[in-house]
Amino acid sequence: MDAHENSLRRAYSYEYPHPAVTVDCAIFGLDEGKLKLLLIQRDLEPFAGAWALPGGFVKLDEDLETAARRELEEETGVKRVFIDQVGAFGEPGRDPRERVITVAWWAIVNLFEHPVKADTDARNAAWFAVDELPALAFDHRTILDAALARLRDTIRREPLAFEFLPRKLTLTQLQRFYETVLGEAFDKRNFRKKALSYGILTELEEYEVDVAHRAARLYRFDKTAWEKLRKAGGSFSI
Amino acid sequence: MDAHENSLRRAYSYEYPHPAVTVDCAIFGLDEGKLKLLLIQRDLEPFAGAWALPGGFVKLDEDLETAARRELEEETGVKRVFIDQVGAFGEPGRDPRERVITVAWWAIVNLFEHPVKADTDARNAAWFAVDELPALAFDHRTILDAALARLRDTIRREPLAFEFLPRKLTLTQLQRFYETVLGEAFDKRNFRKKALSYGILTELEEYEVDVAHRAARLYRFDKTAWEKLRKAGGSFSI
DNA sequence: CCAAAAGTGTTAGAGATACACCCATGG
DNA sequence: CCATGGGTGTATCTCTAACACTTTTGG
Structure with a gap:
């Protein structure tokens, strides 16, 4: 055999x-x-x-x-x-x-x-x-x-960060999340530019509350926009 | 319970x-x-x-x-x-x-x-x-x-293409491999520039044989160079 | 008025892309 | 001499990286 x-x-x-x-x-x-x-x-x-x-x-x-x-x-x-x-x-x-x-x-x-x-x-x-x-x-x-x-x-x-974060989030929260998980610091201006560039974050007319400084604007992850982007062959990358 | x-x-x-x-x-x-x-x-x-x-x-x-x-x-x-x-x-x-x-x-x-x-x-x-x-x-x-x-x-x-190809290979063979597997065409000049840019291909003093046209130069994948590059935090990307 | 974080644009450099012609060889 | 693939350089564009000050708010 x-x-x-x-x-x-x-x-x-x-x-x-x-x-x-x-x-x-x-x-x-x-x-x-x-x-x-x-x-x-x-x-x-x-x-x-x-x-x-x-x-x-x-x-x-x-x-x-x-x-x-x-x-x-x-x-x-x-x-x-x-x-x-x-x-x-x-x-x-x-x-x-x-x-x-x-x-x-x-x-x-x-x-x-x-x-x-x-x-x-x-x-x-x-x-x-x-x-x-x-x-x-x-x-x-x-x-x-x-x-x-x-x-x-x-x-x-993949835009999975939003699975970790509140539904209404600030860009700084998003940045801190990536910095925490990846152990790497990002430039604030560049990070915001990039995060917003995909068009998958909806700018809300709402702001942080109860903070001892200027309140940050809140955003919401737009899943529909992401699915549309993905279908069109688009990608996400931080 | x-x-x-x-x-x-x-x-x-x-x-x-x-x-x-x-x-x-x-x-x-x-x-x-x-x-x-x-x-x-x-x-x-x-x-x-x-x-x-x-x-x-x-x-x-x-x-x-x-x-x-x-x-x-x-x-x-x-x-x-x-x-x-x-x-x-x-x-x-x-x-x-x-x-x-x-x-x-x-x-x-x-x-x-x-x-x-x-x-x-x-x-x-x-x-x-x-x-x-x-x-x-x-x-x-x-x-x-x-x-x-x-x-x-x-x-x-990862430079895994070399696991598929002969030990001594031409740059065109390498390009064809990527085109075949990825189903995507690459520009010859840009592809060669990039493939050589990592310093993991050793140029041999040998050429193709038995071809009905100008014989192509042969290269060998330099695994040691790749390991050194990787250890230094380098990466590979086609 | 002070502390803390929010918010915002421009410039320089690196890497990616687009592109066309001459060369060497065998038949 | 022709057909086939080998081999090469430059200009443009896009994306990335670096960088500093003003604004708003609460305490």
Whole structure:
């Protein structure tokens, strides 16, 4: 039997042992000007007491994205958020008990529109600033690094910043967001010029309130304009 | 019991039924100036007779990338090629027999350096031009489309074109490659200027042979120069 | 009136694009 | 000598980057 026949036999056999399959979610939000990640504290071994990405088993009749959204909603109560796959992580031994392959996702929760109270002991869940994270269980640090890379890469090319920010936002908020997530400073005038150049921000006749200085004008992300721009072959880039 | 406790119970239980997990590979190569894909013809149901991406089950003690490389080597005999994950595909019903989650990969085989004879009936495998593909088994068309998108996206930013081309290549070959894969024409002078501007192509004192016109100069991709450039924070872009 | 952040234009430089002709070789 | 592709330079334009002062508001 050559390697090819071997491969064929395998491809047509369902006798192979099956690993466990889970989904894990890196759920990001913006809070107090910091990029935060939602973690849950494990209470059972392995890694009891350690913090981990929310996740769980995929049901046999459930799509992978559905499973990820279910976990996400169970932890945050929020539906219809942006979610995207990071990839599959399946190193043998990543879970000491048995072979577990996990499909990782990253998601954005808008903490301005949907405050997620995760900081009560009862829930064993908390938001952590991504640059002040505790040690994570399993290979979740690796998964998170991949998710963060995807997040940073994506927000440069897609107008996803608005998923993090209030519906009515100032240009300075937008700039601070990019500076926080990308760890890079932008020139105020150039940033504003560029942000406005795509025509996807509607200037409102409203202003910040309760600030101890000149109130900034508010803008709203115009999703329709963005979809029209995208259909016309346009792109977004910060 | 609230949703959270539910989630915790699930997360700590290993009682869940396990799906089958496979890897599938979109193996690309350049042949006769066309971007080609290696497919195998199924001889068993479901989809008997249909063409499919090479793939197979993941062994319980085997890393996902190792499994993908094993399948790839079994089909092509080639080791140490570029390979990268596309992602996991797991729609229930994508395999009519049982729940199968597949982790898809895309890979490049250099058909100039390693001619892969896949066109014999015995192997039931063949290279197809990606714009003249037969109908594919399972959801492999979806997987392939994702792999193709990844390929096109990646070759603009990483010097992966050289994985497709002969070790000694002409600038016209390089340009044709990009034009073929991206479906876009480039200006000859601008293309050459840009390709040479990164300093990752070594000009050889050798020329094409056996051509019915002026022989073109040969260049070699300088991997060391590219690694040095990358470490210095440099980038590549066509 | 002071502190704090909002808001605003111009210039210089870099990189991208557009473009046409002569050269070398084999048949 | 002809057909085929190889090889080269410049001008324009667009986008990016650098840069400083006035305005508004609350305290």
